[in-house]
Amino acid sequence: MAEFTPQPSCADDVDHNNLTVKQASQRIHDLLSPISSWQKVSLRQALGQILHQSVVSPRQVPPYNNSAMDGYALRSADIQNAPFSLTNIGVAFAGKPYQGRVEDGQCIRIMTGAKIPDDCDTVVMQEQVQSNEDMVTVHTDLKAGQNVRLAGEDIDSGDTVLPAGRRLTAADLGLLASLGIAEVVTYRPLRVAFFLLAMNYVALVNTWLMDKSTTAIVTPSMACSVSSILMSLIWGSFLITDPH
Template identity: 55%
Template sequence: MTEFIAPPSCATAEPSTTLKVDEARKRILQQIDAIENWRKVALRDALGQILHEDVIAPLSVPPHANSAMDGYALRGEDLKKESTQLKLVGSAFAGRPFGEIVNSGECVRIMTGGMMPQGCNTVIMQEQAELNQDIVTLHGEHHPGDNVRLAGEDIQAGTVVLKAGHRLIPADLGLLASLGFAEIAVRRRIRVAFFSTGDELKSLGEALQPGDIYDSNRYTLFAMLTRLDAEIMDMGVIKDTPDAVRHALLHASNEADVVITSGGVSVGEADYVKKLLAELGEVNFWRIALKPGRPLAFGKIGKAHFFGLPGNPVAVMVTFYQFVQPALLQLAGAAYQPPLLLQAIAAENIRKRPGRFEFQRGLLRSNTANQLEVTMTGEQGSGILHSMSQANCFILLDEDCDGVVAGSSVTVQPFAGLI
């Protein structure tokens, strides 16, 4: 059943029906099933994609034992407590192995990455050896097995190297290349449509009239969705009329997996918006014990998931990162990862009243004692976007917190962990 709750003011006390942040996130994720469609992509195009299936290593890495440095390959049993002398019988380079058996009393000049010659299990670095014609004299203490990379030391053939649901990072591409994969199976990209509502909003390039403002929310949403590698459908600013909003919602829900709006439809300020959403889908209007971003709408219109975000710029970004992004990643087939949280020292007093979970914007850095320290980035109002532009983390203050004294420990969520 669709539940409608009138939008609260900032002074409104939190009612018992208000959801906590973790509970709201949990409820959303419980209703998100991953898409099943997948495709093969070239390895160079796989960055940021979600693996459709486990990746099984078809071979070992490295495929053969090799030298970890430039030096001399030999039999470990030939090492003596005192000076060891061996006869040089050949050389082994990376890609050009020594093709004969090395007998007792013999050694081979070997380069880093060179395949270990048959019979050899030890490499002595060149700085600890002296070559005189074809006789190599070893200096210092050595042990059998020194400076050798064993076959399969990195990866054993037949093992799972990456699991389904893993989001590919640069190191993964190198890992897959080392296993010989030219292409890989990934989930298809999710399609997200979004638009803003509000007669006061103007797109870039339009002249502002008295009372107008430029629409910034679509640009932050576009950027955040781009970093998630979604297929994006920017529908612009929609006129605040029943027909325009109905048409936009129907078109978006027919074309996309997810529909996101900012302003207007997010909390049903106008009666026709409530009626439209009730008519077209199943949408809940929630109050969340959250600042900024208390109102949130979530549900489905047709087959598309729907998120109605607040209109204030910072509230849009906070609610996106805390609720929408985890849902989109789960929809895309990624395994859910709890937010990365760190402890830092508050470099200044932080004001807060109990009641709501606050995401204040902060600048995280190391102090002179090499400790993590965080400062606020100025005014924290939900419409002050430059506080986000200057920040590199959220300062997390829970519902019971009534302020923080400078020097106290606080929890921070780095933006780097938000993709």
């Protein structure tokens, strides 16, 4: 009987003709040229794209001193050992600030996020006071500046909020929108093409129109899988080409 020598196959433990993943990745990397072109896109189109330029905040966040609690805004000069009383002269809502002055011995009702009047610098929580018509009695010890969020405390005007090279997430877009930024400069997205070489490949829509007895038909399951994987890895345009 003639001696039989098996041919290399995918069943072998090691195929010495194959590249390792690291070697294959390096060869691909060596053939790539980084994208340098950029584009200006709206926030609705920017998800997943890479920033070409750092984003600098045009404003402070918060934009003004505001209340961290529902309660009463007062002057720290009026703080005494509890209990002590103040006269309530008005109310401030988020988006609708109190317009008058707050004098000695006075306070205003204030809601979370509302602008602190220029004359006030401290807020006492509503749970720590007793209100009787226009008279408010404070039943806790306070410190100047308590329960106040200062302008620029989170982000100051001119701060870099997102660096160049960052892939934009949904949270990033929300941040940019909160700063009044409508457009960003990003790198042009990658464009990837891949080709299916199966000779009996047919379009997915056509397979549903064929007689069920038809054999030797390959539906484009690989195309759907590969394109989905690429879209999850690279934000860009994809071309699926039928070799026929």
